Amino acid sequence: MERVGLAIAQAADLPEIVGRVLALRGVAPPEAGDYLAPRLRDLMPDPSRLAGMDAAAERLARAARGGERVAVFGDYDVDGAASAALLGDWLAPFGIEATLYIPDRLSEGYGPNTPAMDRLGGAHDLVLCVDCGTVSHGPVAAAAAAGADVLVIDHHLAGETLPEAATAVVNPNRHDCAAGLGQLCAAGVVFLLLVAANRILRAEGRAVPDLMEALDLVAVATVADMAPLTGLNRAFVRQGLSVLAGRRRPGLAALADVAGLRAPPTSSDLGFAIGPRINAGGRVGEASLGVRLLTARDAETATGIAARLDALNAERRQIEAGVLAVAMAEAEARLDRGRAPSLAWAAGQGWHAGVVGIVASRLKERFGCPAVVIGLDGEEGKGSGRSVPGVDLGSAVAALAREGVLLAGGGHAMAAGLSVSAAAVEPAMAALEARLAAAASSAGLGGTGAAAGPEALAVDGALAPGGATTDLVCLLERAGPFGQANPAPRLGFAAVRAEGVRVSDRGHASFRLRGAGSAGARLDAIAFGAGESGLAELLLARAATGAPLHLAGRLVLDDWGGRRRAKLRLDDAADPA
Numbered sequence: 001m002e003r004v005g006l007a008i009a010q011a012a013d014l015p016e017i018v019g020r021v022l023a024l025r026g027v028a029p030p031e032a033g034d035y036l037a038p039r040l041r042d043l044m045p046d047p048s049r050l051a052g053m054d055a056a057a058e059r060l061a062r063a064a065r066g067g068e069r070v071a072v073f074g075d076y077d078v079d080g081a082a083s084a085a086l087l088g089d090w091l092a093p094f095g096i097e098a099t100l101y102i103p104d105r106l107s108e109g110y111g112p113n114t115p116a117m118d119r120l121g122g123a124h125d126l127v128l129c130v131d132c133g134t135v136s137h138g139p140v141a142a143a144a145a146a147g148a149d150v151l152v153i154d155h156h157l158a159g160e161t162l163p164e165a166a167t168a169v170v171n172p173n174r175h176d177c178a179a180g181l182g183q184l185c186a187a188g189v190v191f192l193l194l195v196a197a198n199r200i201l202r203a204e205g206r207a208v209p210d211l212m213e214a215l216d217l218v219a220v221a222t223v224a225d226m227a228p229l230t231g232l233n234r235a236f237v238r239q240g241l242s243v244l245a246g247r248r249r250p251g252l253a254a255l256a257d258v259a260g261l262r263a264p265p266t267s268s269d270l271g272f273a274i275g276p277r278i279n280a281g282g283r284v285g286e287a288s289l290g291v292r293l294l295t296a297r298d299a300e301t302a303t304g305i306a307a308r309l310d311a312l313n314a315e316r317r318q319i320e321a322g323v324l325a326v327a328m329a330e331a332e333a334r335l336d337r338g339r340a341p342s343l344a345w346a347a348g349q350g351w352h353a354g355v356v357g358i359v360a361s362r363l364k365e366r367f368g369c370p371a372v373v374i375g376l377d378g379e380e381g382k383g384s385g386r387s388v389p390g391v392d393l394g395s396a397v398a399a400l401a402r403e404g405v406l407l408a409g410g411g412h413a414m415a416a417g418l419s420v421s422a423a424a425v426e427p428a429m430a431a432l433e434a435r436l437a438a439a440a441s442s443a444g445l446g447g448t449g450a451a452a453g454p455e456a457l458a459v460d461g462a463l464a465p466g467g468a469t470t471d472l473v474c475l476l477e478r479a480g481p482f483g484q485a486n487p488a489p490r491l492g493f494a495a496v497r498a499e500g501v502r503v504s505d506r507g508h509a510s511f512r513l514r515g516a517g518s519a520g521a522r523l524d525a526i527a528f529g530a531g532e533s534g535l536a537e538l539l540l541a542r543a544a545t546g547a548p549l550h551l552a553g554r555l556v557l558d559d560w561g562g563r564r565r566a567k568l569r570l571d572d573a574a575d576p577a
Contacts (some may be wrong), residue, residue: 009030017461018475021489025479037477038235040215045232047196048302050189051177054221056151056168057196061124062203062482064094068125071099071148073112075131075186076282078552081290082187082217083130083153089217090194090209099124100295105353106315109382110417117360121146131186134158134171136411149273153193155186157394157410159402164365173412176219177198181211183228187221188236215240216249217294223267224275226414228485237267237481249292254306263559267481268488280312283354284319320355322346327373335367337495342437344371345429347383357384357415367460370436372429376422380407385416394452396435405431414484455571458491459552465513466521468566474553488554493523493568493577495548503541508533509539513551513568525551527570538573552573 001023009019012032019032028246034042047053063070064244066379070091084100091098101120103113111132119129121143129177131138133152143150144165152166152201155469160172170189172181182190191211198208219240227233245264247253252274259273259526281289289309296302302542327346335341343368346359363371364386374383394411397418401409419446420428468491482488494511499522501511509530516521529535551573558567 003269009117012036014453014475017463017467017472017491018479020461021261021479022555025486034563038238040235040239043232044195045179045181047192047199049179050172050181050192051174051179052168053147053193053196054279056153056170056193057150057200059149059167060128060193061200061341062198064096064197065093065206066125067095069073069099069123070096071120071124071127072480073101073103073117073120073127075110076102076105076287076290077131078278078290079186079221080131081278081294081319081426082124082221083190084291085294086187086190086194086217087215087258089132089214090211093207093209100288102282102291103281104287112136112143112272114139114142117143117150118146121148121150124148126555127149127168128153129156132156134169137161137163137165138315144463151567153186153190155182155189156412157183157398159398159410165456175530175536181231181232182356183231185220185221185225185227185233187225188227188233190536191215191218202305212277212393213243213248214241216252218241218277219244219267220252220270222275222483223270223483224279226484229267229481229483230241230485236479237270237500241265241267241481249294250299250302251305254296254299254302255293255309257303258306258310261563268481269495271483276316277306277309280309280316281325283312283358284316284352285309314360315419316355317521319352321356322353323355323373325352331367331371334553341367341369342430342440343433344369345373345375345433347376347381353382356382357386357417360384360386366481372416372418372432374418374420374425376425379398379422381422381425383418383420385411385418387414387416389414391436391440393436397438400428400431445472456491457552462491462492464521465493465496465515465523468523470557470564470566473566476555479558489554490554493551496520496551497546498525498539498543501536501543503531503536503540507536509536509570510523511539511543523566523568525553525568525570527553530570535570535573539570548576550576 004383005020005023007029009016010031022032023096066370067113067409072084072087074080087494088098089101117139126150127143127148130153132157134154140163149167152169155172162169172179194211201208219237222233255274255277261269278290293305310401320324330346331344344363353375356375360371360373371388372383372385375540387394394413394416397409397416407419411417476489496513499512499514503509507529509527511525512522514522527535553568553570554566556569558565
């Protein structure tokens with residue numbers, strides 16, 4: 001790997017550490033230039049590769065030609081809202097004001113339901129189900145029986161059969177689709193549908209919308225839905241971030257403002273600042289707020305909705321904190337200390353359905369394995385799960401639903417939803433754990449987390465504090481955007497000293513690290529959550545004695561105070577051996 005990294009550095013005139021980072025991502029020396037500057041047009045597939053795409057694109061083009069009545073039924077998360085907004089924006093230039101319908105999480109549940117689809121089908125010529133619908137046979141049939149054609153544009157795992165009443169089902173994860181695009185979120189699939197529809201209409205000499213401006217929505221959805229940031233997805237997000245920097249969409253500009261983002265958003269901002277706020281309406285408030293924000297046409301409307309979502313996000317955090325404390329203790333008590341866990345899970349009466357997915361993410365991070373959290377409401381529970389790379393949680397949940405162990409369930413590799421009888425929670429989770437353990441074993445994955453002992457922290461390379469320049473950070477960022485399946489490079493700093501450690505009332509530790517010698521170069525650093533992790537105590541102790549530490553973290557650009565400089569976000573520290 002070192003030789004490949006050096007070859008990349010020499011061929012592309014890059015620092016050796018950047019060459020090593022690219023080599024670790026499987027980039028060959030001749031590919032380095034294209035990898036650092038990916039062009040969407042080079043990575044875009046022919047949409048017709050997707051099963052059902054040609055029929056769906058023709059039906060959508062017909063609706064645009066005829067100014068038909070169109071409804072879009074979307075999921076209540078970021079991917080569903082962004083997918084619905086994509087279609088609403090695309091239809092508007094054709095004089096069509098689409099009905100954008102987002103179900104209420106608590107009263108309607110996930111996916112198309114028969115009453116809503118019956119109403120939409122009776123009032124529209126075409127109904128599109130986005131980010132849902134692949135297994136909704138009855139609701140799709142209800143809309144069709146009411147007089148509408150139905151298109152399903154989804155990415156969740158399919159069942160053994162598809163809804164027969166649908167005019168077309170476009171889903172890269174249906175069993176008969178060999179497009180090789182299963183990594184796309186629903187918004188990515190919708191984007192390809194719009195490319196295909198534009199192609200049809202352009203061939204007829206019609207003016208069509210500019211889809212490049214819609215990539216901000218695709219980028220937000222791709223990151224928020226934890227899709228891998230490789231290949232086409234990486235290009236989508238790269239271009240989408242450029243669109244976002246222009247602040248042309250009032251809703252996303254307003255949301256960036258209430259989130260306190262002073263610089264153009266990064267992929268991390270999409271995942272931790274923008275996405276959670278869009279999601280907040282569907283979790284603890286009004287489900288339609290997210291799509292209303294994304295389709296807002298003026299700054300005043302967008303600002304009002306953004307403020308409401310920000311407040312709901314704060315409320316969501318409070319609810320989440322209460323559930324998390326109990327769920328974490330329950331999952332911890334259940335662990336078998338003799339072996340690494342294959343599943344962490346918790347269930348509780350009255351837990352809000354809107355936060356169980358987020359709590360599952362926290363359990364996954366804490367224990368290093370797939371996690372499921374279930375909110376019980378009387379005799380039935382609704383749960384949400386999150387997985388780790390290499391373990392397909394959605395397939396395991398769907399299999400148990402088919403076997404009758406779960407009342408319902410499905411999703412995709414990294415996330416899943418399920419319904420289960422309250423009386424069957426224990427055996428259902430035992431069956432899921434056994435299935436996940438077998439899957440991890442066959443994939444050659446060992447367990448991680450508390451029961452397995454401390455997890456090794458992988459680093460991409462080593463650097464001295466003086467080498468952490470703004471130019472280097474900019475070069476490293478060209479290997480991004482970073483996120484799922486493409487983590488930001490983690491660099492090690494050996495035998496450095498911590499100086500001026502300050503711990504905020506929120507538990508974050510700010511300090512400077514200094515290289516060897518009294519005149520060693522210094523680098524600003526911050527350790528988020530250091531008070532909880534124990535890092536703050538370690539840094540304070542070493543700063544008091546001047547003893548060296550090995551540090552590992554990720555370099556970022558800090559524009560605070562109007563002066564751009566490199567800064568280290570610390571992941572971990574260790575005493576030199």
